Amino acid sequence: MVDPSPIHAVPLREHVYERLQEMLIARVLPPGGHLVEERLAGQLGVSRGPVREALQRLHRDGWVTLRPRYGAFVNQPTPDQVTEFFEARELLESWAASLAAQRCTDGDGAALLRICDEADEGLRTGRAAGEMAALTARFHTTVLEIARNHILLEFGRQLSHRSRWFFAPLVSSLAPRAWEEHRAVAELIGSGRADEAAAAMRTHISESRDAYLETQPVAPDGGADAAVPAAAVPAAAVPAAAVPDAAVPHAAVPDAAPVGAGRPAGDALPSRAAPT
Amino acid sequence: MVDPSPIHAVPLREHVYERLQEMLIARVLPPGGHLVEERLAGQLGVSRGPVREALQRLHRDGWVTLRPRYGAFVNQPTPDQVTEFFEARELLESWAASLAAQRCTDGDGAALLRICDEADEGLRTGRAAGEMAALTARFHTTVLEIARNHILLEFGRQLSHRSRWFFAPLVSSLAPRAWEEHRAVAELIGSGRADEAAAAMRTHISESRDAYLETQPVAPDGGADAAVPAAAVPAAAVPAAAVPDAAVPHAAVPDAAPVGAGRPAGDALPSRAAPT
DNA sequence: GATCTGTCTATTGTTTACGATGTTGTGACC
DNA sequence: GGTCACAACATCGTAAACAATAGACAGATC
Structure with missing residues (x-):
């Protein structure tokens, strides 16, 4: 499972962190969805370790909520x-x-x-x-x-x-x-x-x-309420927009290309926005 | 080596993080010192995993510098x-x-x-x-x-x-x-x-x-993290230019009591300061 | 003597496997 | 309908192993 390209100048967790951020921004990982370490690891082609570390950082940065023994859930802004x-x-x-x-x-x-x-x-x-x-x-x-x-x-x-x-x-x-x-x-x-x-x-x-x-209509506070009215949402896609936050036990998450699949540094991801 | 007390409401990494913070504040881990995962793990009576995670958080919070394949070094304020x-x-x-x-x-x-x-x-x-x-x-x-x-x-x-x-x-x-x-x-x-x-x-x-x-006399400059060259070069990675120089390759770090040694919740550490 | 080069060691980065534990949901039972 | 035991699931932690690499050190070369 070791990827053939030998260039690992930066730790894998960094790649995973960025990949997950991209997936969150693109709503590939929809708000309220449950992020399961092992599934993500499989999708990204790494082991659970780096995924754990990336998830913890996402938690500290406010992207996901980490419930101590249950899992990571994608935040949605209240x-x-x-x-x-x-x-x-x-x-x-x-x-x-x-x-x-x-x-x-x-x-x-x-x-x-x-x-x-x-x-x-x-x-x-x-x-x-x-x-x-x-x-x-x-x-x-x-x-x-x-x-x-x-x-x-x-x-x-x-x-x-x-x-x-x-x-x-x-x-x-x-x-x-x-x-x-x-x-x-x-x-x-x-x-x-x-x-x-x-x-x-x-x-x-x-x-x-x-x-x-x-x-942008914001989700109601409590969270029990499902079905965010997709009314005012512009035509700008939002694939899985109305996601019931509570109770998405196994939100199906589309597949994604493995991380670090040979690519020296340039990392031609669709949008690399964070400068410096 | 499993700690006998069954109450693990919060993950071990939290305990480790707090213990290390205490040790940093008390200068038990001196500025410039090299924090070796395995040694800390041994001192705290846990395995490398939680220590790694705690070190990453300490890095993100500005306590230590993480050099990608070499280790964690205690910052000292410049x-x-x-x-x-x-x-x-x-x-x-x-x-x-x-x-x-x-x-x-x-x-x-x-x-x-x-x-x-x-x-x-x-x-x-x-x-x-x-x-x-x-x-x-x-x-x-x-x-x-x-x-x-x-x-x-x-x-x-x-x-x-x-x-x-x-x-x-x-x-x-x-x-x-x-x-x-x-x-x-x-x-x-x-x-x-x-x-x-x-x-x-x-x-x-x-x-x-x-x-x-x-x-408090502050240390001469050139310490911890790299200097950001402000604007101009957006893409340049700048891999940690100024190194810790101080060069305390193997700063001897005194021993410490294991973490999580019994104690349900009250956790009678010397100074539990962080309120909420 | 100074510098370059190659080897050696220590430590991290990552994977794998396993057991323990806590949370959640479900179904039986009252 | 409400409560309790139980099974499934996922994380949490441990342990062991290996590859890769940064740094230190010794030796060769100029």
């Missing part, structure tokens, strides 16, 4: 979680914008604007939604990097991933507006106007939250 | 890390104080003040430094809880633990002053004055940083 998520983002990122404005070099500012340019180009040419989402993630991560605080960066990265998860079904709908706001933030950061940059970022995230809440 | 740490704390906790002031119930306010009372009592009677540190942690965690944002709470908890680690050697010296400030914050939160509470908390943490820097 209204409270959505509120808290955007609140945290608003805090962290507006502060990051402020710090970034104070610590921004010419190169940093240029890098931010380059991302905006690339996004504009992408919007004109109608690039894939996944790529645009990756660009968005890169913009926000870059702001965090310019702020030059590794703790903040780490926290922000966690939030950024979850953001991709939330927005996966409707990512394209709000892109043009968002990128106007991104550019405004970038210019304020580049010119060192800290307070204005922070305010702009706060507004941006606040609007992004409103857009999310208008478009 | 000046930059100290700066970033207090910066992050100042942000998170002042924000939390503001939110807490807006969302504080009568019971919440009373709980905060009760902690302050207990601390005053402890200061008068000269209670152990470890207990006072635990009280401090509890105060800050309680503020985060009153803010009612689980993401913020989780981030704050991570910072709080590291705080105990930083301050372990000098925890008693700044206690009385700190508790005056704590009480001031508590009263502002209790009376709902958000902006003032935030400012007070910011001041408190800022002073706490100054006290730390005056007393």
Whole structure:
């Protein structure tokens, strides 16, 4: 079962973690679904060890719930979680914008604007939604990097991933507006106007939250309720959308290609968004 | 070798994680030291599995550095890390104080003040430094809880633990002053004055940083994790540039009592500080 | 003497197998 | 209908083994 390609520069658990993240974002692993170590291990072509470790990290990062002796279940955002998520983002990122404005070099500012340019180009040419989402993630991560605080960066990265998860079904709908706001933030950061940059970022995230809440009905809190009304869900697919959270004892999970199946480093996965 | 007590409500890795944290705070595992899975497993009376998982979590929480095929090394705070740490704390906790002031119930306010009372009592009677540190942690965690944002709470908890680690050697010296400030914050939160509470908390943490820097000489830079080159290169992997240099290849680590040796739940460890 | 090279050792990364334990759901029974 | 025993399932932990590799060390070469 050892895969023939000898390149294992990074531990398997990392690959598994990323693969599972992709599957969660793509809703291949639907909210409420039960993640069984052995089944995942079989699907990914590894043993249970790395899967266990990846699941624990997914748990710490808020993707799944680990019930001590029973298993891992895919989280689905409750209204409270959505509120808290955007609140945290608003805090962290507006502060990051402020710090970034104070610590921004010419190169940093240029890098931010380059991302905006690339996004504009992408919007004109109608690039894939996944790529645009990756660009968005890169913009926000870059702001965090310019702020030059590794703790903040780490926290922000966690939030950024979850953001991709939330927005996966409707990512394209709000892109043009968002990128106007991104550019405004970038210019304020580049010119060192800290307070204005922070305010702009706060507004941006606040609007992004409103857009999310208008478009995306959140699951009712308690969880006993099944059948999320698929009404307002845009045509953006969502394969197994209405999943009853409680009681999906054996949610059938489609197969997936084994991990680490020979591929040196580039790892041509559909969307590799998390930058750096 | 199976431990005779049958009560394993929580996974062993949790116990191991907490035990290792204690050992790190107590400097039983000294900064720069090499943590060898098998040795720790032997010392704690468990197998390698739970130790691996605990080490990975310690890595993710910033306690140790994990070098892919070589091992786990205890971090030691560099000046930059100290700066970033207090910066992050100042942000998170002042924000939390503001939110807490807006969302504080009568019971919440009373709980905060009760902690302050207990601390005053402890200061008068000269209670152990470890207990006072635990009280401090509890105060800050309680503020985060009153803010009612689980993401913020989780981030704050991570910072709080590291705080105990930083301050372990000098925890008693700044206690009385700190508790005056704590009480001031508590009263502002209790009376709902958000902006003032935030400012007070910011001041408190800022002073706490100054006290730390005056007393504690920080190690010269070049320590733990790699330096992120901020923006510019999005794809570059940057595999841990600056190595721990300190080079304590086989730091002798004293023995420790096995984990989970009997004891149902109360777990009478010397200082059980992390509240909830 | 300094540098390069090859070997050796220690430790991690991963797999496999097994037993113990806790959770959940089910069906018998009252 | 409600309660209890039981079986199925999945995790949790242990143990043992092996491959791969990073680092240390000794030896050869310049």
